[in-house]
Amino acid sequence: METPLLQVVDLKKYFPVSGGILKAVDGVSFSITRGETLGLVGESGCGKSTTGRVILDLIPATDGRVVYKGTDITNSVSRTLRREMQIIFQDPYSSLNPRKTVGTIVGEALQVQGIGKGKERSELILETMAKVGLSGDYYHRFPHELDGGRRQRVGIARALILKPSFVVCDEPVSALDVSVQAQILNLLQDLGQEMGITYLFISHDLSVVRHLSQRVAVMYLGKLAELAPASELFTNPVHPYTKALLAAVPVPKYRPDRKKVILRGDVASPINPKPGCRFAPRCTRAAQVCKSEDPVLRDLGGGHMVACHIA
Amino acid sequence: MHMSKDLLDVCDLSVEYRTSDGTVKAVNGLDLRVGTGESVGLVGETGAGKTTTALTILRLLPPRVGFVTSGSLKFDGRELLELSSNEMQSIRGNQISMVFQNPMTSLNPVFTVGQQIQGVLMQHRHLSREEAKKKAGEMLEVVGIPGRRAGEYPHQFSGGMRQRVSIAIALSCNPRLLIADEPTTALDVTIQAQVLELMAELKSEFSTSLILITHDLGVVAENCERVAVMYAGTIVEGADVKDLFEMPLHPYTRGLFGSLPDLESPKSRLTPIPGSPPDPMGLPRGCPFEPRCVIKEPRCKAARPPLMEVSPGHTVACFRVNHLLNRGGVA
Structure with missing residues (x-):
């Protein structure tokens, strides 16, 4: 297999806050191959934007490594390297001077x-x-x-x-209306192909992510829950959180018989998280082991990875 | 299906904002009917005039800036535009109430959530403080918040819980019409599902009519019986949810569907609507969608197409409606 353009290994970003430590990113690992678009999805506060910013060294990592083209660049992106690594922000109202x-x-x-x-x-x-x-x-x-x-x-x-090779897109279309959003998505797609750009595409919108990404990673409270090729993740989700997330998306089609499985409760606080699986408090299938042991990301074959004790 | 009697009948409504920079024509000849117990989705993009329509129904346009320049607003047979402000006060929050997009700014940060529900009940239902307090606790339970949390302040709740509080306030007087303006846009998708489920349950329990304002076609498909699509201050298409999603006709509605990425069967490429919505300070004389339309004709520039009924309950404002029907494969 080709060496990946970017590797993220056990990346951590903690923020000290009053009352403890906020674990925004807590041991995230993935890699992106050259020319690929990796989608990173999750709800507010799951750490997806922080992950993008730590990779680009816009904020320093607490622990873990970022490897770009085989070189460890953790917390040390030079001005020369910055030419190759860029970011597109969410809000075109506040990100322009x-x-x-x-x-x-x-x-x-x-x-x-x-x-x-x-x-x-x-x-x-x-x-x-x-x-x-x-x-x-x-x-x-x-x-x-x-x-x-x-x-x-x-x-x-x-x-x-600067003709970068790697671009983090952080919710680039979330502030836009759908008709304009489609224009921008097509533009990103065309420029990506034309210029050979590798994207990390961060979004809370699952339809947008599926549209653009070859592989998709799902984040929940600072950790990866599942990572798989896009078609696999959306047709055969394994993690209970991914399943709930997909079921919650309103589909713009007339389907009176669509059954909804609604996830109960709120996302827990990322400050001093309890041991065990982060999703366990909301999971309908949580067993004893889920409350004591952190599930690790394991390969189910074909690049489908999941962090769940029971899936 | 149409209800025998319309609870709300908005007819030829036009609203403008007169600002120092010029006149913004926010709503232009809008027609909208809502039957008793019916839920109508009002969809459109930023600046389409959705929120202005809602604020006009509640007579909450900013004074000395927002003006109703034509039309009528009949609620249960009464003309809302002719009511005195005292009469309107007794309807607002009582018979017609509203849930806003952002519960952090629509709730008062210095009063407990219990006090805010109590206030509405004391104002409209003339309950004593004690009675109102008891009822406020009950309303919280109805929206899935333990009544013992009535003494807490908005900042002590999560986003989803705050929106539940707004719904409790809006429904506390058992209104006949609830206007929800992007009620779940600020929420995460799993929390959105909870709030929409709650609204649906309460709506059927209290047989409230609902106007659900949203930019999200998915939310409309799953929560409304009828849909009205707004563009540049007017309704361009209206239909039962089944018809609108299975046979959209107006070029703008079709353009919206072409712009949407599909979660279930991905498209290789999206078909965006070219250009941007017109400037509400200088609307075109003809069809407002003409500059972006792919099937326009010379007459579209000259006059505005009226809403025409093409099949029972399905209305479209487009001169090329026959062309659209043929293309839609309908006789």
Whole structure:
């Protein structure tokens, strides 16, 4: 098998808070092969965004390793490496500096990296803007003059101007209406293929994740519950949480006989989590062992991994 | 199926916001009927005028900015637009109540949840403090929160629980119409399922009519009997949920379906609607969807198509409705 582009090994991110330790990411391992899109799904507070940020060294890891192209880069992403690793943020309203023009925002990375000068730089900026479907007319405009879809195109242009090989997309379409969301998803798909980008695609929206990803990882309270090829995960989910999550998604089809299995209770606090499986308090199938021992991620064959004592 | 009598009949409603930057035409000739005990989904994207419609029904438009410029709002035969503010006060929260999107901002942070339910009961049902307190505890139990938590403040509850509290407040006077504006949008999908299930149970128990405002077609498919699709302040298509999801006709409705990724049978590529919604400060004279429409004709630019009934209960505002019907494979 080809060496993966990115490997995450037992990654941990803890935050000290009043009352204890918040274990946002607590021993997550996965790898992404070159050109692949790995979807990372889960509900608010499960640690999916934190995972993306720790991988990119935007916040330091507490423990564990991030290996990129065979080199350990944990907590040490250099400026040169930053050219290859970029991020697209969720909210195109708060992630763009309101006092800078679109051209400046898109070209900022060139300035930081000292790439090009004057005309050469502005041509590269215009070329990248065209690539994401932004006309050059927007070069001197400010973010507030753009609608949500165009702002997100600015966010994408900014991330792609350095021609990165690995991009973390952190809920890139969650703030957008569906008709615009579809435009952006197609754009990410096209640019990914054209530029050979490997994506870590973080989202709470299972339909969006299934649409774009080859493999999907499901996170619950800082840990991976299940990881499998997309078609396998969505047709044959094994972890009780994945099953409940899929059952809870409202399907836009007329189906009066669809039966709902509704998950009870709320997500527990990630502060000082109890030993055992994180999902046990809400799991209908929880046994004694689930309350005492942490399940480890095991391979069921064909790359289908699950962390569950009973599945 | 249509109910014999409409509880709410909105006819040719237009609403505008007059701001220093110009006039925003938020609602433009909207027709909407809700039968007794019926649940109607109002779907549309940001800026379609869904929330403005809700606020107008409750007469909660911002004073000196929001104006109703035409139309009527009949609730149980009474014209709401002609009521005095005192008369409206006795209807709001009592016969018509509303659940908002974000329970953290719609609940008062300095009163306990029990006090907030009590307040409504004392205002409308003229209960004594003691009676109201008892009933508030019962209402919490109805929405699945232990009555002993009545003395706690909103911040002590999770997002899903807070939305349950909002529902308890809205239903405490047993309203005839509940307007829920994106009630689950701020919630995670497993919690959303709990809240929607609760709303469905309570709706059938109290036989409340429901207007469910949402951008999520899945939520509508699973929780409503009828659907009205809004675009640029007007209804472009209305139908029973079965018809709308099995035979969508309006190019905008079809565009929405083409834009949605499918969880069950993935598409290789999405078909987005080109362009963006029109600027409500400068709406086109003709069909508001014309600039983005893939089957437009010259006449679409000249005049606005009215809502036409194409089959019992299925209405579409599109000049090319015959073309749509042929393409839909319907006689």
